[in-house]
Amino acid sequence: MTSYRQIRADYDRDTIVVYQAYNDAIANAALAAGRFTAPFSFQRMTWIKPSYLWLMERSGWGTKSNQTRILAVRIARSGWDAALRQAVLTSYHSGIHRSQDEWRQLCQQAIVHVQWDPERSLRGKKLEHRSIQVGVGRHLITEFAETWTREIVDLTPLTAKLRQFRQQGDYDKAKRLLPRESIYPVDQATADQLGIET
Template identity: 55%
Template sequence: MAPQHQVRAHYDARTIVVYQAYSPAVADPSLRAKRFVPPFSFNRMTWIKPSFLWLMHRSNWAQKSGQERILAVRITRAGWEEALSRAVLTTADPAAIARAAVHVQWDPERSLRGAALNHYSIQVGVGRGLIRTFAEDWVVDLTDVTPQARKIAALKQSGRTAQAQRLLPPERIYPVPPAIARNLLIEV
């Protein structure tokens, strides 16, 4: 049986891409500044997801209200791994969850058509205590991938799934350090 809990992501030697969906009111000023700026909230948890298809399912391909803009957020691998090292699973003891700087949950990964797959996608909630570090130290670049998302959706809806598949970001298994992996049920 294939591993059910692995991090699949688009990454290079120094960075990893995570995705977030925002309203234009949040996305536009942040894209202009090339970093998160108000009205991005520095006072609440922000969820980052390395799975493009999972976010497409969640945002209904950038059609859901308040999630019309899809940002590819390139962060340092050091920051990503720090977040994972400080994470607690959302299925843990409630007291541990309340104290955790970062939350992790596993949700079924999605196919291009939106069907739940038999393996899981990681969602990482960066808590208020780390938001500034995330936004100011870890984020390397913000890119608006909304046009790409909409093009893929249009191809998918018109039955051109092979063309749509070729436009997906190249995601592969991310090598999570074993000590971190054990705490988050990641199979290495």
């Protein structure tokens, strides 16, 4: 049985893949430069997601306005881990926070936010376990774009192929093409802070 809150991701010894959806202008500039650059906004929080299927739900499988280009962003695990250590949950949890006031204060000051949303199946069904989203605040965005990022890959063609298989009801073919994700390890302090089951 899958644990309720765990990070599942495509990762290796040094890097982890997160997914984002953008419009053509942002995606083309990022792919050409190998990192995020204008017109990408460095002035607001950017949300990164290690679950491909959750991003598919969010972007309508690459069909929603300004979310038609699906990017796989390979970033340094050192940056990802540092972000998690600085993160505060977007909602109050009595087992984690001493009081709602404490949580509210932490949330207002946080430069990284974390929220847990229902993971999705290939068919789009809400699953019982959760998927992590990490909001990188504007104080860290330049570091994310220029220091953490190792590679940006355009998954728009793959997404189009998967979307077609889903429309045809050919879920077995689609499943074979999905990015592989496995449980990502975190230290105990981070797990306690973010409600991750270890």
